[in-house]
Amino acid sequence: MNSAATIDVLLAIASLVLATYVxxxxxxxxxxxxxxxxxxxxALRFAPAxxxxxxxxxxxxxxxxxLDLSLANARWPAALASATFLLWRNNMLGGIAIxxxxxxxxxxxxxxxxx
Amino acid sequence: MRRLWxxxxxxxxxxxxxxxxxxxxxxxxxxxxxxxxxxxxxGLSVPLxxxxxxxxxAGSAQLAALPLIAASAPAWVIALxxxxxxxxxxxxGAAMRRWLTQYSVRRLSLLGYLSGDFSFVMFxxxxxxxGPFENRDAWLFGVTAMNWLIWQVASIxxxxxxxxxxxxxxxxxxGTLALLPLVMPSVRSWAGATGALAAGSVSLAGxxxxxxxxxxxxxxxxxxxxxxVDSFTGGGTEARS
Numbered sequence: 001m002n003s004a005a006t007i008d009v010l011l012a013i014a015s016l017v018l019a020t021y022v023x024x025x026x027x028x029x030x031x032x033x034x035x036x037x038x039x040x041x042x043a044l045r046f047a048p049a050x051x052x053x054x055x056x057x058x059x060x061x062x063x064x065x066x067l068d069l070s071l072a073n074a075r076w077p078a079a080l081a082s083a084t085f086l087l088w089r090n091n092m093l094g095g096i097a098i099x100x101x102x103x104x105x106x107x108x109x110x111x112x113x114x115x
Numbered sequence: 116m117r118r119l120w121x122x123x124x125x126x127x128x129x130x131x132x133x134x135x136x137x138x139x140x141x142x143x144x145x146x147x148x149x150x151x152x153x154x155x156x157x158g159l160s161v162p163l164x165x166x167x168x169x170x171x172x173a174g175s176a177q178l179a180a181l182p183l184i185a186a187s188a189p190a191w192v193i194a195l196x197x198x199x200x201x202x203x204x205x206x207x208g209a210a211m212r213r214w215l216t217q218y219s220v221r222r223l224s225l226l227g228y229l230s231g232d233f234s235f236v237m238f239x240x241x242x243x244x245x246g247p248f249e250n251r252d253a254w255l256f257g258v259t260a261m262n263w264l265i266w267q268v269a270s271i272x273x274x275x276x277x278x279x280x281x282x283x284x285x286x287x288x289x290g291t292l293a294l295l296p297l298v299m300p301s302v303r304s305w306a307g308a309t310g311a312l313a314a315g316s317v318s319l320a321g322x323x324x325x326x327x328x329x330x331x332x333x334x335x336x337x338x339x340x341x342x343x344v345d346s347f348t349g350g351g352t353e354a355r356s
Binding site: 005006008009010011012013014015016017018019020021022023024025026027028029031032035036039041042043044045046047048049050051052053054055056057058059060061062065066067075078079082083086087090091092093095096099100103104107 | 142145146149159160163166167170171172173175176177179180182183184187190191193194195196197198199200201202203204205206207208209211212213215216220223224226227228230231284285286288289291292293294295296297298299300301302306307310311312313314315316317318319322323329330333334337338341342345346
């Protein structure tokens with residue numbers, strides 16, 4: 001991956017700051033003028049998992065742009081192992097360690113395939 | 116702030132909050148390190164990574180933004196993705212609001228900016244145990260200031276240290292793996308699982324669409340599916356315990 005252009009990264013950082021401040025401080029500041037209905041609250045509850053899955057799945061199943069379920073793509077077995085472990089124990093460190101171990105092992109076996 | 120700081124009762128609650136945050140040290144340290152390393156390994160220069168860490172202070176949203184920045188996604192797509200990732204804070208804020216109505220806009224702005232997953236869980240636990248205690252703002256400032264400090268030290272260590280690690284080790288992938296623990300708990304309900312599956316499938320199918328619109332479409336479809344399934348299963352139904 002190339003270094004992204006500085007101005008684009010600065011814009012991205014500004015977007016992150018704004019999105020974080022609005023979501024974190026927003027309800028503390030205007031919460032009494034805004035009550036959440038049951039449906040809105042349900043939608044809010046599911047938003048993070050949906051956003052993160054929408055982001056992670058293409059990164060894992062098709063890092064080169066299209067679906068790749070061969071072992072040339074070491075990411076999907078690694079993520080599968082990590083997710084299986086997390087279903088059993090919700091321990092972030094263990095999940096990362098197992099995922100990276102599987103990822104590195106597969107990459108080592110086929111040499112130079114890390115992406 | 117100056118007058119509060121000189122009030123011994125306020126200081127005592129601040130110190131107590133900071134102390135009660137300490138057991139979370141190893142977890143925050145590890146996540147901060149991974150985020151710091153992932154930032155430099157996905158192509159950010161060290162100064163820009165430091166700037167992002169110090170200003171954005173949003174672990175999951177930062178990790179979510181990295182592949183988008185690397186793919187030169189427009190800023191509004193990054194903002195929308197970060198908004199969706201951060202939606203849990205809106206729910207936290209709605210739950211905390213009624214206990215914090217007496218404080219000024221300025222104080223609440225700072226508290227909001229500093230607050231996160233830990234401070235919310237710890238605050239609700241303490242309220243459940245002790246009821247509305249005195250100087251809640253001081254205790255929350257103690258918790259969140261300590262959280263901020265540990266996070267920044269770890270993240271900066273990751274940024275500086277990560278610059279010496281070869282990119283070929285693939286450590287930017289650890290940033291993707293660090294997002295999985297945030298997904299897995301909600302996948303345990305039918306609504307969460309179907310929503311996440313729909314979101315991921317649409318996003319994957321649309322991964323070549325311009326402006327990362329496949330990702331955004333995935334989020335919208337996922338939330339819709341989850342909400343519909345949730346209304347059928349009646350909210351709390353678990354797929355498995």
